[in-house]
Amino acid sequence: MEQEGVRKFILDWERGSAPAPQAIEQLVDWRDILHGRGLVGADPARYGGIGFGNLSRRTATGFLITGSQTGALLRLEAAHFCLVRGWDIPRNRLQATGPIAPSSEALTHAACYAANPAIHWVFHIHSPELWHAAPSLGLASTDPAIAYGTPAMAEALTALADHLPLPCLIRMGGHEDGLIAAGPTAEGTGAILLQRLAQALA
Numbered sequence: 001m002e003q004e005g006v007r008k009f010i011l012d013w014e015r016g017s018a019p020a021p022q023a024i025e026q027l028v029d030w031r032d033i034l035h036g037r038g039l040v041g042a043d044p045a046r047y048g049g050i051g052f053g054n055l056s057r058r059t060a061t062g063f064l065i066t067g068s069q070t071g072a073l074l075r076l077e078a079a080h081f082c083l084v085r086g087w088d089i090p091r092n093r094l095q096a097t098g099p100i101a102p103s104s105e106a107l108t109h110a111a112c113y114a115a116n117p118a119i120h121w122v123f124h125i126h127s128p129e130l131w132h133a134a135p136s137l138g139l140a141s142t143d144p145a146i147a148y149g150t151p152a153m154a155e156a157l158t159a160l161a162d163h164l165p166l167p168c169l170i171r172m173g174g175h176e177d178g179l180i181a182a183g184p185t186a187e188g189t190g191a192i193l194l195q196r197l198a199q200a201l202a
Contacts, residue, residue, distance in 0.1 A: 008149040009092045009107045016097035018078035019064055026186040027055050027064065028076050030123065033190065035074075039125035039197075042072035046126075047176075054103035057186070058113055058120040061085055065109055067100030084110060089154045104149050111154035112182045115161035119182045121189040126177040130193075133200035134171035134179070140164060141171040148175035167192045 034040040040053030051071020056063045062085040070080045082098025087110040094110065096102045103109075109122045134141060142156040153172070157180060160170050167183025169192050183189035 008104070008147075009094050011101065012093070012095045013082075013101050014097045015099065016083075018099050019081050019083065021078050023057075023059070024064060024076075024078055024081050027057055027066070027081070030186055030190050031055050031066065031076055034123065034125055034193070037194075037197075039127055039193070040071060042069075052126045052177075054105050054109070054124050056084075056106075056109045056122045059083065063109060063113055063122075065102050065106055067098070068103055070100070070103075087114075089114070089151050089158070092151050107149060107151070107154050108157055108180065111157045112161045112180065115158040116166070116182075118166055118184050119161060120184050121182065121186045123181045123189050123193060125179055125181070125193060127179065127197060127200070128177045130179060130197050130200040131171060131177045137196060137199055139169055139171050139179075139196070142173045144173035146174045148172060148178060169193065169196055 031040060042051040051069045054066045056065035062083055064081050064083055067080045067082055070076060079099045082096050082100050082102050084094060084096045084102055084106055086095035094106055105124050112119050112122045140160050146152045146156050161182055167188040170180045172178035181189045181193045
């Protein structure tokens with residue numbers, strides 16, 4: 001397993017304006033919910049204190065995603081999001097604009113949106129309980145040999161998200177405690193995470 005929060009793709013980032021508040025309203029609300037349950041955030045006792053977890057939503061020109069290392073913040077504002085407007089998974093490259101650079105998992109989010117046009121929301125969380133319970137819950141999983149934030153991880157997620165019923169939940173086998181939920185609506189995407197977490201804790 002590798003250190004959390006390390007960007008592995010080539011980033012072409014231009015500083016720009018923050019998104020409109022209404023564009024990130026549901027992202028902020030769901031981030032509050034997941035942050036309150038310790039599924040997104042930063043904890044000195046976990047992953048060397050590096051922030052973990054990120055959320056995004058599709059837009060007409062790409063997708064909005066939480067910014068790099070915003071996990072420690074109690075609540076996010078528009079200035080903590082950026083727009084990913086282009087990506088090239090085989091070349092490990094991403095283009096973004098906004099007041100902050102995108103999360104180190106942005107290429108993984110891009111893979112989900114590229115895989116299925118019905119996916120409009122992607123939530124990446126960390127849960128030791130759910131991650132370890134994933135096989136018994138029958139969750140799809142990427143190969144443990146594939147590291148996070150790489151073209152190989154993006155391609156593995158593309159292959160899974162292309163055919164799984166939505167909303168879907170995928171265990172990132174080579175990313176300690178990491179899972180990806182993706183779906184057409186924010187409510188469905190968040191619900192599958194919370195439902196499966198409840199099953200794992202039971």
